[in-house]
Amino acid sequence: MIETLIGTLFGGAFRMAPEVLKWLDRKDERKHELAMMDRTNEADRIKLEASQKLAETQADERITLADLQAMIEATKAQATVTGVRWVDAISSLMRPTITFWWGIVLYTAALTAQFLVLVDQGSTGLQALLKLWGPEEKAIVSSIFAFWFMDRSLRRK
Helix, strand or coil: CHHHHHHHHHHHHHHHHHHHHHHHHHHHHHHHHHHHHHHHHHHHHHHHHHHHHHHHHHHHHHHHHHHHHHHHHHHHHHHCCCCCHHHHHHHHHHHHHHHHHHHHHHHHHHHHHHHHHHHHCCCCHHHHHHHHCCHHHHHHHHHHHHHHHHHHHHHHC
16 A cells, blocks of 8 residues: 555656656746847847937038038138128128137236236246136137138138
8 A cells, every 4th residue: 555655656756757847947948038038139229229329420420511511601601792892891801800809809808817816816927827828728729720721721612
């Protein structure tokens, strides 16, 4: 009787063993498939982000090119004479007048005021000048040169 009971238990266990192993194997397969799906989704997300960045960069380049073309056309339009002498005279004086006023009169006055404040606070003249001549001033000077000399080269075309 015990032999029958032990035989039944071992027989049932041996019949169930392949099913348990199949269940464990399927569980591992599902984990693996899920991990592969996550990796595929991550790769797709990275590809999508890269293509979006590329599209944005290309759109920015197109906008920059369009802006440059518009600036060239505007510069050419400013150089067009109307035939009315006083209108042409005022038109030709606007840019130098505005440049003189903002670039020389007002900006020089602001720099002079800052210089005087720095000297009043104890800086030497040389220290004050070095503090005033920073990246912003270099950018302003390069913008002025680009404005005048780029305009001349654009008008020649």
